[in-house]
Amino acid sequence: MKLTFETKREVLEWYEKQPRTLTKEFVDEINWKDVKNYPLDKKFIPVLFFMRDVETMTDVYYSELRRTPTGKDPHISKFMERWGVEELMHGEIINRFLNEYGIETDENWQQKVYGSVPASYTALNYLFSAVATLVGKKFTGTHMAFGAIHEMSTMQGYRRMMELADHPILNKILTAIVREESAHATFYRSVARIELKQSGISRKLARFIVKNFYTPVGTGAKPENESVYAIGTLFEGREGEDWIDRNVTARLQTLPGLDGITTVTERIANFARAHKSPA
């Protein structure tokens, strides 16, 4: 699918035409009773918790971003309203899957996830927003490039999970989530392209920030050992590294100013390498 957009309005109009996949009907039609009847290697359970929490933490990031010039852009803010709702639902459906599998979760799990975000993460987020506000609209390309990286890598995490865990009902759920992540990725990538094309400063800034400050989604907000475990379980070894290279880095490199950038593959591979899988 090759999509080219000239303006942010066109990107938003495209996004708004995409049907939601995780509708109430979709959730109701899932054979929840069958979840327990298929095996699931228990090594994937902490990864599902990690994914659930990272989806839920989007809310923290979202409220911070809304204060910046990027969040005040009319097209981006319109997108983000729906985006925020979709990410929260991703967290909720993963939590439901865990419950149906027989793993109890706290009734207030979402509040606990918000409460668990470390002050260092909040402070860093705040600093970024402050810098973004200072820089103004020229920072939007950077925000959008980061969004694109996070959406693409999240989507690949789910695809790896489908391939490795291969639980039929989980696969059905993840297929639906992946479709929404894919629409998010297209939105961010397309807006990033428009923004970065417009200004040399935007391109330089995006390149500098990605190179120096990119860390995989969830890291920094979740404890280091949990991040290493989740990333390592999904992307360890040459195969995992190639997967990210092909599906995230190669696409990122097509954005103006980000040609040849290999940071994303390198940082994800570093996390994956820190993980010692049980022999």
Ligand SMILES: [Fe+2]
């Ligand atoms: Fe999501």
Ligand SMILES: [Fe+2]
């Ligand atoms: Fe997403």
